[in-house]
Amino acid sequence: xxxxxxxxxxxNQSQKKQKSFINVGPTERILSAVGGxxxxxxxxKKNKSALGIGMATLGSSLMVRGATGYCPxxxxxxxxxxxxxxxxxxxxxxxxxxxxxxxxxxxxRHLENLPRFxxxxxxxxxxxxxxxxxxxxxxxxxxxxxxxxxxxxxxxNKVLAWHSLPGSEIENAGEVWFxxxxxxxxxxxxxxxxxxxxxxxxxxxxxxxxxxxxAQLVKEDIRQFKSIMESGEIPSIEGQPHGER
Amino acid sequence: MKxxxxxxxxxxxxxxxxxxxxxNPKDAIVKVGLSSxxxxxxxxxxxxxxxxxxxxxxxxxxxxxxxxxxxxVKKLKKGDRVVVSxxxxxxxxxxxxxxxxxxxxxxxTHPALLEKTYGYAGAGIFGYSQAFGGYAGSHAEYIxxxxxxxxxxxxxxxxxxxSALFCSDAFPTGYMAADMADIAPGDxxxxxxxxxxxxxxxxxxxxxxxxxxxxxxxxPERLEMARTHGKAEVLNYEEVDILESLREMxxxxxxxxxxxxxxxxADSTGIEDVYDRTKQYLYMQSDRPxxxxxxxxACRKGGTLSIVGVYGGLMDKFPMGAAMNKALTFKMGQMHGxxxxxxxxxxxxxxxxxxxxxxxxxxxLAQGPEGYKMFKHKxxxxxxxxxxxxx
Numbered sequence: 001x002x003x004x005x006x007x008x009x010x011x012n013q014s015q016k017k018q019k020s021f022i023n024v025g026p027t028e029r030i031l032s033a034v035g036g037x038x039x040x041x042x043x044x045k046k047n048k049s050a051l052g053i054g055m056a057t058l059g060s061s062l063m064v065r066g067a068t069g070y071c072p073x074x075x076x077x078x079x080x081x082x083x084x085x086x087x088x089x090x091x092x093x094x095x096x097x098x099x100x101x102x103x104x105x106x107x108x109r110h111l112e113n114l115p116r117f118x119x120x121x122x123x124x125x126x127x128x129x130x131x132x133x134x135x136x137x138x139x140x141x142x143x144x145x146x147x148x149x150x151x152x153x154x155x156x157n158k159v160l161a162w163h164s165l166p167g168s169e170i171e172n173a174g175e176v177w178f179x180x181x182x183x184x185x186x187x188x189x190x191x192x193x194x195x196x197x198x199x200x201x202x203x204x205x206x207x208x209x210x211x212x213x214x215a216q217l218v219k220e221d222i223r224q225f226k227s228i229m230e231s232g233e234i235p236s237i238e239g240q241p242h243g244e245r
Numbered sequence: 246m247k248x249x250x251x252x253x254x255x256x257x258x259x260x261x262x263x264x265x266x267x268x269n270p271k272d273a274i275v276k277v278g279l280s281s282x283x284x285x286x287x288x289x290x291x292x293x294x295x296x297x298x299x300x301x302x303x304x305x306x307x308x309x310x311x312x313x314x315x316x317x318v319k320k321l322k323k324g325d326r327v328v329v330s331x332x333x334x335x336x337x338x339x340x341x342x343x344x345x346x347x348x349x350x351x352x353x354t355h356p357a358l359l360e361k362t363y364g365y366a367g368a369g370i371f372g373y374s375q376a377f378g379g380y381a382g383s384h385a386e387y388i389x390x391x392x393x394x395x396x397x398x399x400x401x402x403x404x405x406x407x408s409a410l411f412c413s414d415a416f417p418t419g420y421m422a423a424d425m426a427d428i429a430p431g432d433x434x435x436x437x438x439x440x441x442x443x444x445x446x447x448x449x450x451x452x453x454x455x456x457x458x459x460x461x462x463x464x465p466e467r468l469e470m471a472r473t474h475g476k477a478e479v480l481n482y483e484e485v486d487i488l489e490s491l492r493e494m495x496x497x498x499x500x501x502x503x504x505x506x507x508x509x510x511a512d513s514t515g516i517e518d519v520y521d522r523t524k525q526y527l528y529m530q531s532d533r534p535x536x537x538x539x540x541x542x543a544c545r546k547g548g549t550l551s552i553v554g555v556y557g558g559l560m561d562k563f564p565m566g567a568a569m570n571k572a573l574t575f576k577m578g579q580m581h582g583x584x585x586x587x588x589x590x591x592x593x594x595x596x597x598x599x600x601x602x603x604x605x606x607x608x609x610l611a612q613g614p615e616g617y618k619m620f621k622h623k624x625x626x627x628x629x630x631x632x633x634x635x636x
Binding site: 230235 | 246250252258260262264265266268269298299300301302317335337338339342350351352353354356357369378379380381385389391392
């Protein structure tokens with residue numbers, strides 16, 4: 001399935017002929033922006049520790065890189081990721097949900113539900129039975145990205161896979177398996193999400209830094225999916241009172 | 246509103262903070278009537294529970310009046326007088342549906358913090374550190390109660406605020422200790438620790454059919470309470486050899502069921518106490534296991550250890566050999582309040598148990614820091630200080 005797609009990842013991004021200061025490709029820009037914002041967020045949450053400040057600083061510079069499309073490191077290395085083919089990174093997460101398999105499957109299959117638990121998505125619109133239009137925003141809310149995706153494989157109550165369509169700003173894919181958990185424990189959900197980061201040493205280095213934050217984001221999204229399915233809401237303390245900090 | 250905030254190790258401060266608001270559809274806002282200190286708060290104060298944040302409002306054992314409900318709250322309404330479980334449960338996950346509310350999969354807002362060390366995270370708890378969800382606590386004029394239909398219980402007419410209050414945490418914790426101990430008729434039950442939870446464990450052991458109950462502590466007033474209200478035989482570990490006494494009192498068999506209502510800051514005597522305190526001070530162990538060690542050795546072969554005293558991390562010199570070779574059963578956990586509170590309110594209503602005697606001091610919220618100081622040092626024969634924000 002989507003696993004095979006790792007080997008078919010060439011993406012033609014060389015339409016851009018004119019000389020431009022932009023030397024960060026769209027996928028990398030988005031990863032930089034989203035990952036950078038995630039790093040900044042987790043860095044700031046870390047209570048002023050050295051690691052937290054480091055994460056926040058790196059995060060905000062990645063955000064700038066994402067927003068402007070200009071990376072001084074790329075420039076210094078004469079590297080231009082706006083034009084390179086890439087290999088997928090995979091983020092996997094499994095969770096067991098105390099609900100019947102058809103309920104869990106149907107909630108996900110109704111793709112318009114996804115933004116309820118995937119925080120970087122602001123909207124998914126189903127265009128027809130297979131095609132959908134996705135809108136994502138970075139956590140700061142300053143930028144937004146849109147792409148179309150297509151369901152590539154579907155077996156009711158069992159598996160759902162999708163892939164972004166050619167020409168998308170963010171090339172990504174996903175695959176979810178739904179299995180009955182033993183002993184009446186509900187439904188096991190096995191999620192794999194794929195993103196296509198840039199190639200090369202810098203790209204790998206940056207992906208290495210961003211991936212943990214992205215992986216964390218995906219894992220929290222899946223946890224929120226479980227919360228919504230089981231309890232109808234996502235637990236929150238955002239906005240509750242506290243004393244001076 | 247006024248709220249009692251944790252501002253650092255052994256530092257509390259009464260501060261003016263914004264009122265809470267409904268954040269989720271199943272939330273309710275409760276005007277706090279009474280809010281009790283709890284021995285487990287001392288672990289927060291003493292700095293043994295990491296992930297406290299400056300400004301966190303503490304307090305988790307409380308009752309009050311519903312003043313606002315979210316659109317998805319169906320069972321309770323504005324004006325209801327309620328007691329609230331200190332443990333927060335979503336009501337939808339596998340564990341909540343099997344009565345194990347303190348293992349709720351969804352109520353902890355920061356599960357990743359505990360997963361690093363525990364593998365899996367437990368439920369959220371009011372006012373009990375970021376690792377347990379970071380929920381604002383009850384030592385305040387108002388509190389937000391998530392999943393309100395699960396955690397709030399309407400107090401029947403005729404039960405006073407003071408009697409209902411301890412059905413929030415101390416009584417269900419003590420009751421769960423007795424429940425987990427699997428007491429058979431005639432069993433000898435030994436209870437380590439005669440604080441609020443220990444006192445309720447003693448009462449609950451009788452409700453569960455114990456033949457004899459033996460209570461262990463060092464404070465004469467607490468032992469006296471265990472004797473008069475709890476009808477327990479009492480042992481002061483500063484005066485007698487506990488292992489020897491328990492052996493003698495049980496015809497050489499040892500108690501059948503042993504309850505640890507003390508937890509990670511156990512006091513003991515002699516060289517063992519010095520050893521554990523030193524290691525804890527040097528961060529070489531987070532928990533002082535004196536009570537557990539003693540209970541394992543004291544327990545009869547094939548007996549049960551029921552642990553409701555709170556532990557946080559790692560401990561040293563744990564007599565696993567004794568536990569294994571004596572074929573002991575260990576049961577433990579944070580309490581599953583939602584499973585127990587309805588039947589405990591019935592016990593209170595029937596007059597089987599009136600937990601109000603745990604309340605020794607009723608103070609205003611402004612006296613919060615002072616109250617905890619007194620509670621910590623057990624001054625003035627303090628069992629439980631209860632804050633009434635309206636005072």
